[in-house]
Amino acid sequence: MTFLIQQTLLYAVPLMIVALAGVFAERSGIINLALEGIMIFGAFVGVLFVRIMQGSAWISAAKAANAYGTLQFFEVLAMLMAALFGAIFSLLLSFASINLRADQTIGGTALNLMAPALALFFIRLIANQNTLYIDGDGPSWFMIKKAMFGYGRTESMSWLGETFVNKMYLATYICIVLFVVLSILLYKTRFGLRLRSCGENPQAADSLGINVYHMRYAGTTISGALAGMGGFVYALTTANCTSNGDVAGFGFLALAVMIFGNWKPGNIAGASLLFGLFKCIAAAYSSIDINGDGVYMLKEIGINENVYRMLPYVITLLVLAFTSKSSRAPKAEGIPYDKGQR
Amino acid sequence: MKKEPFLQREGTKSVLASLLSILFGLAFGAVVILIVGLTSKDLGADSAWEGIRLIFGGLFSTGRGSTGLLTWGFNGQNIGNMLFRATPLIMTGLSVAMAYKTGLFNIGAPGQYLMGTLVSLSVALGIPAGSMPKAVIWLLAFLAALLAGALWGSIPGALKAFLNINEVIACIMTNWIAANFVTWMFGISNFKNIVENTKSSYIYKTTYGLVDGTYVSGAGIATAKLGMDKLFPGSQVNGGILIAILFAVGVYVMMEKTTFGYELKACGSNRHAARYAGIADKRDIVLSMAIAGALSAGGAGLYCLAGNTEFFWSTYQSLPAIGFNGIPVALLAVCNPIGVIFTAIFMSMLSISGLQLTNLTAYNEYITDVIISVIVYLAAFSLVIKMWLGRKKDKVGAVNANAEPAPKAEPPAGAKPEEPAAAVPGDGEKGGDAQ
Numbered sequence: 001m002t003f004l005i006q007q008t009l010l011y012a013v014p015l016m017i018v019a020l021a022g023v024f025a026e027r028s029g030i031i032n033l034a035l036e037g038i039m040i041f042g043a044f045v046g047v048l049f050v051r052i053m054q055g056s057a058w059i060s061a062a063k064a065a066n067a068y069g070t071l072q073f074f075e076v077l078a079m080l081m082a083a084l085f086g087a088i089f090s091l092l093l094s095f096a097s098i099n100l101r102a103d104q105t106i107g108g109t110a111l112n113l114m115a116p117a118l119a120l121f122f123i124r125l126i127a128n129q130n131t132l133y134i135d136g137d138g139p140s141w142f143m144i145k146k147a148m149f150g151y152g153r154t155e156s157m158s159w160l161g162e163t164f165v166n167k168m169y170l171a172t173y174i175c176i177v178l179f180v181v182l183s184i185l186l187y188k189t190r191f192g193l194r195l196r197s198c199g200e201n202p203q204a205a206d207s208l209g210i211n212v213y214h215m216r217y218a219g220t221t222i223s224g225a226l227a228g229m230g231g232f233v234y235a236l237t238t239a240n241c242t243s244n245g246d247v248a249g250f251g252f253l254a255l256a257v258m259i260f261g262n263w264k265p266g267n268i269a270g271a272s273l274l275f276g277l278f279k280c281i282a283a284a285y286s287s288i289d290i291n292g293d294g295v296y297m298l299k300e301i302g303i304n305e306n307v308y309r310m311l312p313y314v315i316t317l318l319v320l321a322f323t324s325k326s327s328r329a330p331k332a333e334g335i336p337y338d339k340g341q342r
Numbered sequence: 343m344k345k346e347p348f349l350q351r352e353g354t355k356s357v358l359a360s361l362l363s364i365l366f367g368l369a370f371g372a373v374v375i376l377i378v379g380l381t382s383k384d385l386g387a388d389s390a391w392e393g394i395r396l397i398f399g400g401l402f403s404t405g406r407g408s409t410g411l412l413t414w415g416f417n418g419q420n421i422g423n424m425l426f427r428a429t430p431l432i433m434t435g436l437s438v439a440m441a442y443k444t445g446l447f448n449i450g451a452p453g454q455y456l457m458g459t460l461v462s463l464s465v466a467l468g469i470p471a472g473s474m475p476k477a478v479i480w481l482l483a484f485l486a487a488l489l490a491g492a493l494w495g496s497i498p499g500a501l502k503a504f505l506n507i508n509e510v511i512a513c514i515m516t517n518w519i520a521a522n523f524v525t526w527m528f529g530i531s532n533f534k535n536i537v538e539n540t541k542s543s544y545i546y547k548t549t550y551g552l553v554d555g556t557y558v559s560g561a562g563i564a565t566a567k568l569g570m571d572k573l574f575p576g577s578q579v580n581g582g583i584l585i586a587i588l589f590a591v592g593v594y595v596m597m598e599k600t601t602f603g604y605e606l607k608a609c610g611s612n613r614h615a616a617r618y619a620g621i622a623d624k625r626d627i628v629l630s631m632a633i634a635g636a637l638s639a640g641g642a643g644l645y646c647l648a649g650n651t652e653f654f655w656s657t658y659q660s661l662p663a664i665g666f667n668g669i670p671v672a673l674l675a676v677c678n679p680i681g682v683i684f685t686a687i688f689m690s691m692l693s694i695s696g697l698q699l700t701n702l703t704a705y706n707e708y709i710t711d712v713i714i715s716v717i718v719y720l721a722a723f724s725l726v727i728k729m730w731l732g733r734k735k736d737k738v739g740a741v742n743a744n745a746e747p748a749p750k751a752e753p754p755a756g757a758k759p760e761e762p763a764a765a766v767p768g769d770g771e772k773g774g775d776a777q
Contacts, residue, residue, distance in 0.1 A: 033510070092719065096719065096722050096723055097722075100722075100723040100726050101723070101726075102722035102723035102726070103722050103723075105447055105510075106673055106718065106721060106722035107719065107722040107723075109449075109669055109670075109673070109718060110715050110716075110718040110719035110721075110722055111715075111719070113666075113669075113670060113711065113714060113715035113718055114712060114715035114716070114719065116711070117708050117709075117711030117712040117714070117715055118708075118712055120706075120708040120711070121374075121706060121708035121709050121711075121712055124706040124708060125378065125382070125704075125705075125706070245708075246660065248659060248660075249514070249517075249518060249661075252514045253514075255510075255511065255514070256511050256514060256515060259508060259511050304526055304529075304530075306522045306523070306525055306526035306529070306658065307526070309522045309658055310518075310519050310522040310523065310526075313515040313516075313518045313519045313522075314515075314519060316511075316515055317501070317507075317512065317515045317516075317519075320501075320505075320507050320511065320512075321501065321505050321507065324505045324506050324507050325506075329508075
């Protein structure tokens with residue numbers, strides 16, 4: 001059970017934060033099809049940052065002295081770098097779709113093509129292979145360990161501690177906190193209301209003195225930062241802190257989760273947990289022991305592993321099929337805003 | 343109405359805008375190479391210059407001479423391989439272009455391509471060699487691929503038409519379902535190559551045929567060469583490229599010259615208006631996606647049945663790049679079926695240049711993907727480029743105006759607000775798209 005919950009969280013949290021990234025862009029009126037590309041770019045920048053910094057005196061000393069605080073700070077720093085570059089990368093999309101009124105689907109597709117190409121081009125130049133690794137057991141520097149709280153190697157931290165603290169990542173919890181804070185920002189503040197109004201009726205918003213261009217820039221930039229950070233969190237927690245110009249379609253899944261969650265943060269959190277659970281089952285069905293009796297039930301049923309892998313996608317389609325009537329996209333999304341148009 | 347002068351025509355401007363995008367993309371790639379070459383301590387200006395020359399002219403590279411310098415000349419093998427790579431790209435490009443013209447963004451090409459791979463290989467390898475003529479087996483396998491793609495493509499089409507689910511999401515989901523399904527089916531099949539032990543996780547080439555329960559090399563089928571191997575000796579090219587070009591012409595005729603094509607396009611520009619005009623909009627959306635799916639899967643058929651290609655069957659973690667590359671091919675061609683032929687060939691030329699770059703210099707082939715992405719990015723606002731072109735032409739027109747005042751029929755200011763709606767077929771119905 002502990003394993004199941006941990007793995008589900010590790011899969012669900014990047015999805016959740018990237019889906020929220022999608023919400024910020026689409027609520028401001030820009031379709032961000034580039035989530036996948038920005039994730040890839042963020043993952044690349046984050047891993048590259050860790051790789052460059054790992055040899056520095058500062059980090060080496062921290063590793064030697066088991067200075068957990070410093071290493072956790074290093075992890076947060078890498079997340080910030082990924083977010084920063086994700087935001088910069090997303091400016092390409094904002095510029096094309098806001099200033100030049102380009103087709104947002106094509107612009108997003110271009111970014112999706114560009115990110116893996118740039119990442120792989122530089123990874124090949126830097127590492128002379130197609131995957132960017134960091135030294136040794138990289139991600140375990142960042143993992144939260146029992147020893148940080150003074151527990152011995154064999155001591156148990158109680159069920160709660162074992163499940164939610166031991167062998168988890170600070171990044172996961174930062175993302176959850178960010179998710180809550182940003183949802184409040186979107187729904188309970190003046191800025192959030194203005195942002196959402198630009199996705200529904202930009203002309204009306206403009207007539208009330210809101211600068212639609214600024215709001216849309218804000219939406220896509222927040223979106224880019226979150227997606228970039230989500231990409232690095234994905235690489236750190238589920239891909240061993242490596243980058244290979246691919247996030248296994250997570251950005252597109254996040255888009256689906258966003259639509260599935262009806263562009264509302266609460267639903268999105270639920271949808272990504274559901275999706276994370278199925279992803280987790282697909283990835284580790286043969287070693288999941290639900291009630292702890294030593295029987296791997298899912299393996300014993302004898303269903304082909306590919307069926308489990310297919311499930312998240314099939315279920316998304318089915319749920320969409322049943323809920324599509326009540327689902328509602330932001331009204332003005334995808335339509336370039338032209339001041340002169342009524 | 344009087345015909346506009348050549349430079350003022352919409353088609354000319356589109357081609358010019360695409361050419362400008364291409365030029366800019368190539369220049370961007372060259373600049374990246376130059377920066378990397380000059381800032382890296384292992385590489386230098388010389389290697390950067392070599393890289394740049396290979397980006398622009400990789401097709402005519404013949405390797406390195408005995409003195410270590412790059413040599414250039416006609417390289418039939420490169421050109422043949424370029425045409426071979428272009429074959430499936432033309433088909434996936436047509437698929438995306440055709441769907442785009444009917445207001446649908448077919449990001450599902452990779453999934454449809456995979457289903458085509460599964461079905462064409464299964465039919466080609468499943469029929470015992472000698473039970474019927476090779477040409478019949480080939481034709482059956484190809485037609486089966488078309489059918490499988492049509493069925494797979496019609497799933498997101500039906501979801502869009504009847505349940506109003508966004509086709510982009512449905513396509514992405516069906517892509518991954520296809521990837522897992524194909525892995526599953528090939529995983530339990532007996533088409534896995536066990537004869538050559540270095541080829542684990544690969545499916546037999548179609549040149550292997552089933553003889554008395556075992557696979558024998560040379561007993562299977564391969565696409566007819568139709569003389570292409572004589573033209574470009576040593577390359578992989580075959581008659582498939584001609585079939586792909588025929589398909590392109592066919593799609594052009596269907597979309598531009600028939601009532602059916604007109605209905606599909608009308609449905610794409612405004613579904614509700616089309617229904618009001620008596621067009622069966624739901625049927626047409628499903629049909630558009632079915633045709634698009636068939637085209638993608640047909641590309642897979644042409645690629646797999648060539649006889650010299652191998653398929654890595656454990657594909658559940660990644661989708662085929664040929665499918666996704668159909669999107670840039672189509673966008674660069676402004677979704678014109680005939681244009682797709684040229685952009686697909688251009689794209690393959692870039693990938694050949696990329697290979698030369700990897701083989702001959704310290705750079706690698708991914709720079710060509712960067713170039714492609716820059717080109718697509720520019721294609722996103724080709725409208726702006728076209729407007730800019732129009733303005734330039736107008737100034738030229740104004741100078742000539744003394745002699746002939748007629749051509750200034752369309753002021754650029756008037757062209758601006760109308761064009762977005764016409765150029766983006768999906769735009770009109772996005773507002774009503776409730777998903």
